[in-house]
Amino acid sequence: MHPSLHLLHHLLLLLSLTLTLPFSPTSSLPLHLSKTTHLRRAKSAPAPPQQYIEVTRPLPFDSLTPSCILPLLSHTFSAPTANATYSPPANCSWSNAVLHFSAASNGSHRGRIAAVWLSGAELARSSTPDPTPEGTFWNFRKDVTRYASLLRSSNLTLSIALYSLVGHVTNDTYDVNVTFLYYDVNKTDHAAPLTLIRPEKSSESLELNQNPADLIVPISAPGDGGHWFRIDNGSDSISRNIQIPSNTYRAVIEIYVSPHDRDEFWYSNPPDYYLEINNIPIKRGHGSYREVAVKLNDNVVGSVIPFPVIYGGGIDPLFWQPLVSIGAFDFPSYEIELTPYLGIMLEKGNNLHSLGLEVTDALPYWLIDANLHLWIDSNGDSVTAGPIEYRDPRKRLERESKFHDLDGKFKVEGETKREASGWVNSSAGNLTTHVYGKVEFESKLVLKHGGRKVRVRQSVRAVEEVRVRSDAGHSVAEMARERRYPLQVRARVMPGSENETYWIAAEVEHAMKEEKKGSGGMRSESENRQKSRGWMFVRECEILSGAAATSQSYYAKDGKGCYARHVLADGGAVKNDTHSFVCAHTAAS
Numbered sequence: 358m359h360p361s362l363h364l365l366h367h368l369l370l371l372l373s374l375t376l377t378l379p380f381s382p383t384s385s386l387p388l389h390l391s392k393t394t395h396l397r398r399a400k401s402a403p404a405p406p407q408q409y410i411e412v413t414r415p416l417p418f419d420s421l422t423p424s425c426i427l428p429l430l431s432h433t434f435s436a437p438t439a440n441a442t443y444s445p446p447a448n449c450s451w452s453n454a455v456l457h458f459s460a461a462s463n464g465s466h467r468g469r470i471a472a473v474w475l476s477g478a479e480l481a482r483s484s485t486p487d488p489t490p491e492g493t494f495w496n497f498r499k500d501v502t503r504y505a506s507l508l509r510s511s512n513l514t515l516s517i518a519l520y521s522l523v524g525h526v527t528n529d530t531y532d533v534n535v536t537f538l539y540y541d542v543n544k545t546d547h548a549a550p551l552t553l554i555r556p557e558k559s560s561e562s563l564e565l566n567q568n569p570a571d572l573i574v575p576i577s578a579p580g581d582g583g584h585w586f587r588i589d590n591g592s593d594s595i596s597r598n599i600q601i602p603s604n605t606y607r608a609v610i611e612i613y614v615s616p617h618d619r620d621e622f623w624y625s626n627p628p629d630y631y632l633e634i635n636n637i638p639i640k641r642g643h644g645s646y647r648e649v650a651v652k653l654n655d656n657v658v659g660s661v662i663p664f665p666v667i668y669g670g671g672i673d674p675l676f677w678q679p680l681v682s683i684g685a686f687d688f689p690s691y692e693i694e695l696t697p698y699l700g701i702m703l704e705k706g707n708n709l710h711s712l713g714l715e716v717t718d719a720l721p722y723w724l725i726d727a728n729l730h731l732w733i734d735s736n737g738d739s740v741t742a743g744p745i746e747y748r749d750p751r752k753r754l755e756r757e758s759k760f761h762d763l764d765g766k767f768k769v770e771g772e773t774k775r776e777a778s779g780w781v782n783s784s785a786g787n788l789t790t791h792v793y794g795k796v797e798f799e800s801k802l803v804l805k806h807g808g809r810k811v812r813v814r815q816s817v818r819a820v821e822e823v824r825v826r827s828d829a830g831h832s833v834a835e836m837a838r839e840r841r842y843p844l845q846v847r848a849r850v851m852p853g854s855e856n857e858t859y860w861i862a863a864e865v866e867h868a869m870k871e872e873k874k875g876s877g878g879m880r881s882e883s884e885n886r887q888k889s890r891g892w893m894f895v896r897e898c899e900i901l902s903g904a905a906a907t908s909q910s911y912y913a914k915d916g917k918g919c920y921a922r923h924v925l926a927d928g929g930a931v932k933n934d935t936h937s938f939v940c941a942h943t944a945a946s
């Protein structure tokens with residue numbers, strides 16, 4: 358059976374542009390590949406299904422025996438959603454929980470997005486890898502301890518959506534299993550970043566972020582079509598009214614987001630007038646800047662720039678076999694500390710407040726929702742809070758475009774800064790929280806050779822610093838978080854000698870770097886980097902032949918140790934996979 362890997366409109370802008378442009382019929386290339394060339398290796402024996410892998414590090418409690426295992430759902434998807442009733446295992450002592458998601462498919466349909474919600478709060482988001490004729494399977498484990506308040510509640514609805522990103526209806530089946538594993542780990546083994554240095558006169562029981570939130574309020578869609586909201590344009594904003602307990606002393610919003618269709622490759626979208634002037638019918642424009650803003654009662658209180666997760670068929674499908682792109686199975690989520698705004702959120706009376714989300718310059722479509730994590734003062738039923746200073750985020754965005762016909766250079770550079778402080782009087786005393794956030798963005802898109810050569814270079818740096826001080830001005834807790842994600846894509850399309858055939862050569866290099874610091878010298882850092890390179894020979898929507906290699910290095914370090922892993926995949930198979938628990942470069946801890 359000939360592999361039929363559909364490029365569809367899922368390839369980079371480059372492809373969208375060039376594949377729709379008329380090529381000169383006389384152009385030809387020195388190389389010629391016969392159309393019987395098969396992408397896959399020897400086919401005499403039936404090949405085993407392809408296992409796909411997202412390279413990560415082991416979870417801190419992977420080596421422990423779980424206290425309990427709860428196989429919650431085993432489902433063959435025919436409809437896009439499935440439900441199960443969740444209750445925690447009886448008589449099980451646990452401190453940490455893991456979500457294990459495993460899936461298998463024999464289908465030929467590419468491009469799906471999946472998410473798991475518990476009582477409407479998103480626990481994980483995932484994309485599906487590319488199909489192979491032999492079938493595929495994959496799994497991932499995610500630490501979901503931060504959702505413990507939900508995981509300790511009974512009779513909740515666990516729902517899963519598995520949505521097709523491409524509008525085809527097929528007979529494809531996906532088998533999905535969801536299992537929860539519960540571990541009893543000493544608390545200190547899993548201290549969250551914001552650790553408390555005890556204030557002089559506080560009660561003992563109030564801890565900031567040592568523990569998962571006491572309550573999670575979903576900012577998500579009701580109904581049976583998956584709990585995410587769909588955003589189609591920049592003026593489309595979604596919001597939910599919220600009412601939080603009157604003894605809430607801390608609030609953090611966590612956002613899950615994924616771009617699709619015309620914005621799947623938003624980081625390579627040129628401005629609209631480039632498309633208009635060149636008469637390009639594919640409307641993947643609006644430039645290459647997107648920002649997700651969080652609004653409280655219509656005021657922006659923070660924003661994030663999403664990490665560009667590349668889905669299974671993205672840019673060059675051969676890159677992601679079998680190593681999927683960073684975050685493809687376990688999407689990153691984004692946090693914004695909202696404690697300084699508790700003065701508004703706790704306002705007495707019958708006031709409902711709204712939390713909203715929007716995506717600057719969005720094109721159809723984005724799937725987005727959020728969880729509001731709340732910490733409750735169990736020693737007092739009345740917490741009061743008020744503002745000290747709220748400043749509107751200061752945003753600077755500069756765009757520069759130069760083009761002639763299809764060739765051009767497009768730059769976007771910007772910075773958003775936000776700052777807020779507020780006080781919260783609880784049983785821990787009157788504490789003041791100051792939050793400083795900054796997002797830096799830089800992107801450059803270069804199109805050459807009649808738009809057939811594309812280079813994208815983007816970098817994002819996001820910082821959030823939280824400082825908590827007591828009445829007397831002593832530092833009670835501190836936390837700083839930084840993420841950096843550089844991305845570089847190069848691609849080139851050349852017409853083949855046959856009708857409707859093209860050569861495509863591409864390279865992607867991207868990374869996710871994270872650093873966290875907390876009170877008492879707490880510090881952790883990680884870096885996950887991928888580099889891919891390959892070529893394809895394509896007719897219409899089929900890859901006739903091709904080759905690709907991806908190398909990945911993962912490095913993580915915290916107060917307890919180090920982990921490093923290097924993986925090399927070439928021609929669809931893992932060639933080298935080494936890991937070590939010893940730090941290569943022994944930096945000061």
Ligand SMILES: *[C@@H]1O[C@H](CO)[C@@H](O)[C@H](O)[C@H]1NC(C)=O
Nearest residue numbers: 424425446447448449450451
């Ligand atoms: C809970 O587990 C403990 C220890 O395994 C056992 O002694 C006890 O009987 C169990 N209780 C219930 C209600 O099952």
Ligand SMILES: *[C@@H]1O[C@H](CO)[C@@H](O)[C@H](O)[C@H]1NC(C)=O
Nearest residue numbers: 431459460461494532533534
């Ligand atoms: C799901 O669980 C069942 C029963 O344990 C197992 O037979 C099946 O292979 C699993 N499927 C996946 C995709 O993990």
Ligand SMILES: *[C@@H]1O[C@H](CO)[C@@H](O)[C@H](O)[C@H]1NC(C)=O
Nearest residue numbers: 461462463464492530531532
């Ligand atoms: C894939 O095909 C094999 C063999 O035909 C079958 O045993 C398996 O259940 C199928 N899996 C899925 C997810 O359809």
Ligand SMILES: *[C@@H]1O[C@H](CO)[C@@H](O)[C@H](O)[C@H]1NC(C)=O
Nearest residue numbers: 442443444445510511512513
């Ligand atoms: C869960 O729901 C079932 C049936 O609706 C009910 O019998 C049971 O008491 C509920 N359990 C809890 C803990 O609420």
Ligand SMILES: *[C@@H]1O[C@H](CO)[C@@H](O)[C@H](O)[C@H]1NC(C)=O
Nearest residue numbers: 464465466525526527528529
């Ligand atoms: C679904 O499966 C049937 C039987 O195998 C086949 O005839 C039909 O073409 C399939 N439909 C699609 C959309 O693949």
Ligand SMILES: *[C@@H]1O[C@H](CO)[C@@H](O)[C@H](O)[C@H]1NC(C)=O
Nearest residue numbers: 421541542543544545546547
């Ligand atoms: C867990 O905590 C107990 C007491 O707090 C201690 O004795 C034990 O050594 C700890 N275990 C580990 C694995 O750290």
Ligand SMILES: *[C@@H]1O[C@H](CO)[C@@H](O)[C@H](O)[C@H]1NC(C)=O
Nearest residue numbers: 436438439440514516580581
């Ligand atoms: C899942 O549950 C929701 C309500 O929580 C319901 O609206 C939806 O129809 C259910 N979906 C399925 C497939 O049962």
Ligand SMILES: *[C@@H]1O[C@H](CO)[C@@H](O)[C@H](O)[C@H]1NC(C)=O
Nearest residue numbers: 587588589590591592593594
């Ligand atoms: C934005 O999208 C929403 C929802 O799809 C739609 O109702 C609205 O008209 C759109 N606005 C613009 C300006 O296109």
Ligand SMILES: *[C@@H]1O[C@H](CO)[C@@H](O)[C@H](O)[C@H]1NC(C)=O
Nearest residue numbers: 737739740741782783784786
């Ligand atoms: C601050 O909170 C504490 C504990 O809830 C309460 O006893 C005290 O009266 C509050 N102080 C003020 C000025 O409201």
Ligand SMILES: *[C@@H]1O[C@H](CO)[C@@H](O)[C@H](O)[C@H]1NC(C)=O
Nearest residue numbers: 741780781782787788789828
């Ligand atoms: C808490 O401290 C802030 C600033 O120091 C002050 O404005 C506020 O009135 C205090 N609140 C209470 C309840 O004491």
Ligand SMILES: *[C@@H]1O[C@H](CO)[C@@H](O)[C@H](O)[C@H]1NC(C)=O
Nearest residue numbers: 382853854855856857858896
């Ligand atoms: C190229 O395509 C045209 C139109 O689709 C067709 O008539 C012609 O036979 C094709 N030539 C080759 C060499 O396949």
Ligand SMILES: *[C@@H]1O[C@H](CO)[C@@H](O)[C@H](O)[C@H]1NC(C)=O
Nearest residue numbers: 923924925932933934935936
């Ligand atoms: C595989 O990794 C080992 C250890 O890092 C290294 O010595 C070896 O050269 C690597 N092989 C390839 C093919 O990269």
